[in-house]
Amino acid sequence: MDLMLVHAPSGMSHTVLVYNRSAYMERRRELAEDWADLIMDGADPAGALAVGRRRRVERYSRGGTTAASLEGQRMLPIDGRILDIAYELRRKQAEKGLEHLQAFAADGSEWKASGMPDHVVAPPELEAMYAQPGAGIVYHHSHPDERALSPSDLHLIGKPGVETIWAHAPSGASYGARLRDRQDKRRYLAALDHLHGFLHPEIARGHGVGVDDRSYECLRDFAVMLALERSGWIDTHLSLSDETRRLIGSTGSALAEFVAFATSKTPGT
Numbered sequence: 001m002d003l004m005l006v007h008a009p010s011g012m013s014h015t016v017l018v019y020n021r022s023a024y025m026e027r028r029r030e031l032a033e034d035w036a037d038l039i040m041d042g043a044d045p046a047g048a049l050a051v052g053r054r055r056r057v058e059r060y061s062r063g064g065t066t067a068a069s070l071e072g073q074r075m076l077p078i079d080g081r082i083l084d085i086a087y088e089l090r091r092k093q094a095e096k097g098l099e100h101l102q103a104f105a106a107d108g109s110e111w112k113a114s115g116m117p118d119h120v121v122a123p124p125e126l127e128a129m130y131a132q133p134g135a136g137i138v139y140h141h142s143h144p145d146e147r148a149l150s151p152s153d154l155h156l157i158g159k160p161g162v163e164t165i166w167a168h169a170p171s172g173a174s175y176g177a178r179l180r181d182r183q184d185k186r187r188y189l190a191a192l193d194h195l196h197g198f199l200h201p202e203i204a205r206g207h208g209v210g211v212d213d214r215s216y217e218c219l220r221d222f223a224v225m226l227a228l229e230r231s232g233w234i235d236t237h238l239s240l241s242d243e244t245r246r247l248i249g250s251t252g253s254a255l256a257e258f259v260a261f262a263t264s265k266t267p268g269t
Helices: 014-018 025-040 046-050 080-096 124-129 151-156 185-198 201-206 215-230 242-249 254-264
Strands: 057-059 100-104 110-114 137-142 162-168 174-179 234-241
Touching (some): 080 100, 080 137, 080 162, 110 124, 151 162, 151 185, 151 215, 174 215, 215 234, 215 254, 234 242
Antiparallel strands (some): 057 234, 100 137, 162 174
């Protein structure tokens, strides 16, 4: 320990200490690794600091629907492992321009796959487990833009074997969802389909959301996700990057009105 702190042990002169730097090197390395693990627990992956401009990501835990308060009422936790997976999926998306997935089951099975620029197809063995109750699948995938979980993403947690779904956007935003009542998946899927049928472009335009640019689908996905949460169907996680916050802020109060309308049209639990 004295050598780790560059302290001369009792009875050892400074000259002897200088020539004794290699002593106990293996044990000193172990101590250094233990200390590094301690201070980095829960931090973002170190590699994330070396890729591009570091972006501020804000996490919210209760409330409204504007850029300053787009919040989840019941927040899914996000930990170091999820951050590591998100970083790796974003890296692959940036390098290859393709969506990627990584999924885990409760029995320790793991799957990885790449897809097309705007979607990824699950391997057949993973898809087969969707129908197995208790499989406990946690599904992560990259998104090519800032949109939240899509209706097809949210449909996955209605499968008997799927527990949680995560999507990770290029700018650092992450979105997660998990069904609150796992015994009520059939009614959840009916509520999701019912809601999605209402949120067509004409309805969006009537609530001030522009539908002639690429932002419409992003805003629609936020509205669906938040309406399902506020109606008591799902718990969510929303980590908003600066780019996502700018997109939401550009709509003014339109998104808040759109979400309120969507919630009013969503059957409750």
